[in-house]
Every structure is written in structure tokens, then in C-alpha cells.
Amino acid sequence: MNNIFKALNDETRREILELLRRRDMTAGEIADAFHISKPSISHHLDILKRADLVTSEKKGQFIVYSLNTTIVDDILNWVINLKK
Amino acid sequence: MNNIFKALNDETRREILELLRRRDMTAGEIADAFHISKPSISHHLDILKRADLVTSEKKGQFIVYSLNTTIVDDILNWVINLKK
DNA sequence: TAAACATTTAGACAAATGTCTAAATAAAAA
DNA sequence: TTTTTATTTAGACATTTGTCTAAATGTTTA
Numbered sequence: 001m002n003n004i005f006k007a008l009n010d011e012t013r014r015e016i017l018e019l020l021r022r023r024d025m026t027a028g029e030i031a032d033a034f035h036i037s038k039p040s041i042s043h044h045l046d047i048l049k050r051a052d053l054v055t056s057e058k059k060g061q062f063i064v065y066s067l068n069t070t071i072v073d074d075i076l077n078w079v080i081n082l083k084k
Numbered sequence: 085m086n087n088i089f090k091a092l093n094d095e096t097r098r099e100i101l102e103l104l105r106r107r108d109m110t111a112g113e114i115a116d117a118f119h120i121s122k123p124s125i126s127h128h129l130d131i132l133k134r135a136d137l138v139t140s141e142k143k144g145q146f147i148v149y150s151l152n153t154t155i156v157d158d159i160l161n162w163v164i165n166l167k168k
Numbered sequence: 169t170a171a172a173c174a175t176t177t178a179g180a181c182a183a184a185t186g187t188c189t190a191a192a193t194a195a196a197a198a
Numbered sequence: 199t200t201t202t203t204a205t206t207t208a209g210a211c212a213t214t215t216g217t218c219t220a221a222a223t224g225t226t227t228a
Contacts (some may be wrong), residue, residue: 005098008089008092009092010216012087014089021166021168022163028174033208036216036218037218038174039175039177039218039220040217040218041175042175042176042177058224060174060226061175061225062174063175072163072166073167075163076163077154079140079159080227082101082105083103083153083160090185093184110204110228111206112203120186120188120205121189122205123189123206123208125203127186127207130206144195145196145204146205147202147205147206147217
């Protein structure tokens with residue numbers, strides 16, 4: 001859970017997840033949605049990937065990112081357990 | 085949501101929440117559950133309190149901490165929304 | 169092949185974080 | 199009233215984090 005909460009502890013990364021909730025996006029498309037440099041977004045994507053919150057697939061010169069809802073379930077369960 | 089995720093981004097604080105899920109506890113009881121100094125635990129409790137994840141009530145010379153499940157619902161909703 | 173495009177890696181740096189010890193505050197007990 | 203107990207506040211310090219620019223990698227187009 002450590003990597004997951006670490007990944008969620010940043011407004012930009014949470015917004016990236018909210019974007020990917022709608023549709024898969026390339027690294028460049030994601031970067032364009034923020035006023036932050038591309039290397040910084042790349043770093044955020046790396047953190048999200050290490051936490052398994054997103055997956056990535058190379059398509060030609062692009063890299064397409066997707067939300068991994070399996071791990072979202074893990075967060076859900078942790079939080080729900082707090083209420084039991 | 086910023087303060088909430090910040091509060092959750094620490095193993096010790098998450099364990100404090102898990103302890104308080106079971107029963108209300110004094111600051112001292114909470115500190116005894118960890119191998120960390122009392123001032124450090126006090127600091128963690130302060131962060132949890134600022135995030136509204138716990139409430140505290142003075143009882144004589146003790147301070148009793150409780151889990152605030154209202155805010156836990158807020159986290160739950162944020163995560164659920166990611167799956168819709 | 170050379171130039172352009174998409175993305176990441178490397179390295180630097182200021183700001184934030186978690187921990188500690190020492191001191192302060194406040195209530196209870198002797 | 200003095201001492202003990204419970205907790206927090208203050209201040210220091212090493213580590214982690216988020217950001218940037220410059221350079222590297224890999225792919226596509228001219």
C-alpha cells in the first residue's frame with residue numbers, strides 16, 4: 001500500500017488518474033493537460049506506474065497510458081476496511 | 085483532498101487509523117503501540133487531526149483520539165469515482 | 169540519411185517530511 | 199505546594215519530493 005498512497009499524495013498525479021478514467025492517453029496528451037514540463041509529467045507517470053495504478057504500452061513513437069482499475073480496488077478495500 | 089491524502093501517505097499514520105478503528109485511545113496508548121518517540125506520534129496525530137481523519141477530546145490529563153468516519157467516506161467517494 | 173517528433177534519463181536544487189531531544193504546559197497525586 | 203504524569207511545542211537535521219533544464223533514446227517523415 002505504501003507505493004499506492006505515495007502515488008496518490010500529489011494533486012497532479014490524482015488529476016492524471018482522473019483523466020485516464022475517461023480514456024487512454026499518450027504521455028504527450030497528458031503533459032498538455034498541465035502547466036508542468038514534460039520531464040516532470042514523465043516522472044509522475046513513472047511513480048503511478050510503479051504503484052501499478054497505470055499501465056503503459058508503446059505504440060510506435062507514442063506511449064499510451066491506461067488506468068489500472070485492479071489496484072483502485074485495493075485502495076477501495078483498504079478504505080472500506082477502516083469503516084468495518 | 086490534499087490534506088487527507090497527505091495524512092494517508094505514511095505507514096505509521098495509517099496504522100494509527102487502523103488502531104482507532106477498534107476503539108478510542110489516548111495519545112499515550114497510541115504512542116505505546118509504536119517504536120517512535122511520543123513527540124513524533126504527537127506530530128502524526130496533529131496531521132491526522134488537520135485532515136479531519138481523527139478528532140480529539142481532553143479528558144483530565146489525557147487526550148482521547150477517535151476515528152472520524154465522515155472523512156473516511158470522502159476518501160471512499162473519491163476512489164469509487166475513479167471506477168465510474 | 170538527416171531532420172523532426174515523442175518520451176525518458178540525468179543531474180541539480182529548493183521545499184517538504186519524519187524523526188529526534190530538550191523544554192514547555194497542564195492536570196493529578198503525594 | 200511539590201512532584202509526577204500526559205502531552206505538546208520548538209528547533210535541529212537528514213531524507214524525500216517535485217520541479218526544472220539539458221541531454222539521450224528511439225521512431226517517423228522528408
